[in-house]
Amino acid sequence: MKFKPANKIQDLQYFGEFGGVNPSISDSATYTFLTANKMLDAFEGDAEGCYLYSRHTSPSNLYLGEALAAMESTETANVAGSGMGAITTTLMHFCGAGDHIVSSRTIYGGTYAFLKNFAPRFKIDTSFVDITNLEKVEAAINKNTKVIYCEAVSNPLLEVADIIGLSAIAKKHNLKLLVDNTFSPMIISPVKLGADVVLHSLTKFINGTNDTMGGVVCGSKELINAMRSVIDGSAMLLGPSMDSLRAASILKNMRTLHLRIKQHSKNALYLAEQFEKLGLRTVYPGLASHPSHQIFKNMMNKEYGFGGLLTLDVGSLAKANELMESMQHKNLGYLAVSLGFYKTLFSAPGTSTSSEIPDDEQKEMGLTDGIIRFSIGLDNDIERTFKLMRECMVSVGIIEN
Numbered sequence: 449m450k451f452k453p454a455n456k457i458q459d460l461q462y463f464g465e466f467g468g469v470n471p472s473i474s475d476s477a478t479y480t481f482l483t484a485n486k487m488l489d490a491f492e493g494d495a496e497g498c499y500l501y502s503r504h505t506s507p508s509n510l511y512l513g514e515a516l517a518a519m520e521s522t523e524t525a526n527v528a529g530s531g532m533g534a535i536t537t538t539l540m541h542f543c544g545a546g547d548h549i550v551s552s553r554t555i556y557g558g559t560y561a562f563l564k565n566f567a568p569r570f571k572i573d574t575s576f577v578d579i580t581n582l583e584k585v586e587a588a589i590n591k592n593t594k595v596i597y598c599e600a601v602s603n604p605l606l607e608v609a610d611i612i613g614l615s616a617i618a619k620k621h622n623l624k625l626l627v628d629n630t631f632s633p634m635i636i637s638p639v640k641l642g643a644d645v646v647l648h649s650l651t652k653f654i655n656g657t658n659d660t661m662g663g664v665v666c667g668s669k670e671l672i673n674a675m676r677s678v679i680d681g682s683a684m685l686l687g688p689s690m691d692s693l694r695a696a697s698i699l700k701n702m703r704t705l706h707l708r709i710k711q712h713s714k715n716a717l718y719l720a721e722q723f724e725k726l727g728l729r730t731v732y733p734g735l736a737s738h739p740s741h742q743i744f745k746n747m748m749n750k751e752y753g754f755g756g757l758l759t760l761d762v763g764s765l766a767k768a769n770e771l772m773e774s775m776q777h778k779n780l781g782y783l784a785v786s787l788g789f790y791k792t793l794f795s796a797p798g799t800s801t802s803s804e805i806p807d808d809e810q811k812e813m814g815l816t817d818g819i820i821r822f823s824i825g826l827d828n829d830i831e832r833t834f835k836l837m838r839e840c841m842v843s844v845g846i847i848e849n
Contacts, residue, residue: 451521451637451640451749452749453518453519453520453521453633453634453637453706453749454634454705454706456518456519456521457515457518457519457702457703457705457706459518460514460515460518462511470696470700471507471508471511471696471699472507473508473692473693473696474499474502474506474507474508474692475692475693476502476506476692477501477502478501478502479498479499479500479501481498486498491678500678502689502692503684503687503689504676504678504684505526505676506692506695507692508692508693508695508696508699509527509690509692509695511695511696511699512527512664512690512695512696512698512699512702513525513526513527513664515699515702516648516650516654516664516666516702517666519633519634519702519705520629520637520638520639520646520666521637521639521640522639522646522666522667522668523667523668523669523672524666524667524668524669524672525664525665525666525667525672526664526665526672526675526676526683527650527662527663527664527690527695528662528663528664528665528683528688528689528690529661529662529663529688529689529690529691530649530651530661530662530663530688531556531628531630531647531648531649531650531651531652531661531662531663532558532559532562532649532663532688533663533686533688534647534648534649534663534664534665534688535559535562535628535647535663536562536686536688537665537675537682537683537686537688538626538645538647538665538675538682539562539563539567539572539595539597539626540570540682540686541671541674541675541681541682541683542594542595542624542626543567543572543594543595544570544572545570545571545572546571546592547572547573547592547593547594548572548573548574548575548590548592548593548594549563549567549572549573549574549575549593549594549595549596549597550574550575550577550585550588550589550593550595550596550597550623551563551574551575551576551577551579551596551597551598552576552577552578552579552597552598552599552602552607552609553576553577553578553579553809554579554599554602554603554604554605554607554815555597555598555599555602555603555628556599556603556628556630557603557797559597559628560576563576563597564576573592575588579598579602579607579609579614580607580608580609580610580739580740582610582613582614582617585614585617586617586621589617589621589623593621593623594623594624595623595624595625595626596614596617596618596623596624596625596626597626597628598611598614598625598626598627598628599627599628599629599630599631600627600628600629600631600632600636600638601631601632601636601733601744601755601757602631603630603631603797603821604759604797604815604819604821605731605759605814605815605819606631606731606732606733606738606757606758606759607740608733608738608740608743608744608747609627610740610743611625611627611636611638611641611642611643611747612641612642612746612747614642614643615641615642615643616642618642618644619642624644624645625642625643625644625645626643626644626645626647627643627645627646627647628646628647628648628649629646629647629648630647630648630649630652630653631652631653631755631757631787632748632755633648633653633654633705633709634705634706634709634749634752635709635713635748635749635752635753635754635755636744636747636748636749637749639666641747644667644668645665645666645667645671646665646666646667647663647664647665647666648663648664648666649661649662649663650662650663650664650698651663651786651788652786652787652788653705653708653709653712653756653787653788654698654701654702654705654788655697655698655701655788656701656704656705656708656788656789656790657701657789657790658786658788658789659697660694660697660698661694662690662694662695662698663688663690665683706752708826709752709753709755709756710751710752710753711826712753712755712756712788712823712824712825712826713734713752713753713754713755713756714753714830715756715824715825715826715827715830715833716732716734716753716754716755716756716757716758716822716824717732717734717753717754718830718831718834719758719822719824719830719833719834719837720732720734720735720758721735722834722838723758723760724737726838726841726847727847728760728761728762728846728847729760729761730758730759730760731758731759731760731761732754732757732758732759733754733755734753734754734755756787756788756823756824757787757821757822757823757824758821758822758824759819759820759821759822760819760820760822761816761818761819761820762818762820762841762846763818763846764817764818765796765817765818767818767844767845767846768796768817768818768819768820769796770844771820771840771841771844771846772794772795772796772820774840774843774844775792775794775836775837775840778836778839778840780792780833780836780837780840781793781794781822781825782794783795786823787823788823789823789825790825790826791825791826792822792823792824792825792827792833793822793823793825794820794821794822794823795820795821796817796819796820796821797815797819797821
């Protein structure tokens with residue numbers, strides 16, 4: 449891939465009120481119209497050049513959306529108050545009663561719970577499949593299927609979706625391919641590989657400071673305008689709105705995203721290689737042992753590396769908890785959910801972010817009790833970090849000294 453997402457963000461230049469180098473924050477929930485007729489036009493769908501109400505959008509949200517669209521090479525984007533707000537409204541836009549979705553079986557637990565337990569209330573059915581097996585994906589499609597849904601890199605097992613192959617299947621059957629790219633911003637550019645819509649939880653890498661939630665839908669102008677429609681738009685009517693102050697904060701943090709992603713990736717690759725040398729079962733897309741290593745290499749924007757997430761299987765939940773508590777005690781990171789923070793975050797996903805998935809299904813997909821998901825931080829001295837992590841592993845009996 450030759451796409452340069454950081455350049456696209458760098459080329460954006462905004463002037464705030466009074467010539468400020470940051471765009472002014474729109475501290476208003478509602479907006480005036482110069483004429484009554486213009487208000488009427490806006491509510492009938494012609495809102496070009498004006499703002500209705502902050503649930504529809506705001507100047508600050510549009511600035512952020514423009515930057516995210518540039519990063520993902522889409523026509524436009526719509527930001528939301530959370531990643532789930534972006535995901536659910538997009539799925540509800542494309543699907544209604546009687547429709548069907550083909551989804552990866554290894555996805556974020558909240559998305560899984562929505563598709564498995566909530567969407568059926570609206571008579572929307574989902575088939576969960578091994579997204580790495582294109583034959584199984586295509587076999588799951590039926591006459592009511594509208595969407596193929598996947599994560600570019602899956603949460604928490606780090607399976608890699610073959611977006612080029614999935615796109616070919618989607619186009620063959622006239623379906624929309626929706627890709628959650630939360631784990632791999634800048635690293636993978638799904639639209640360049642054939643995806644129709646790209647989704648993110650902005651809470652994670654893109655914001656990077658774990659001080660706010662956010663989500664985004666990146667796609668065509670036709671899609672985003674339809675989702676914002678005051679008549680029947682899923683984003684407008686379900687209302688997962690983002691506050692303008694938070695939008696401005698995330699936009700400023702995006703300016704360092706390319707630097708942070710490179711450091712996250714560099715550190716994660718080093719630790720993954722060291723863990724594997726210790727004989728530990730390590731999963732990381734940058735390792736040659738990863739089953740989709742070559743597929744990832746074929747899709748990636750190479751300068752950003754293989755991402756900041758890795759998993760380690762230490763054999764049991766008890767050992768996983770011991771190790772995480774020991775690492776937290778040594779200030780190596782936090783025993784916490786989420787990802788993309790400057791400090792390393794670690795959790796046992798089977799009992800946390802994927803706990804919505806029933807135990808038997810976790811076992812079937814390979815999510816064992818002993819798996820720890822690491823979101824590797826921005827440590828300046830990663831060799832020191834590894835040395836201390838190794839000491840923790842020795843102290844709890846995972847490896848011998």
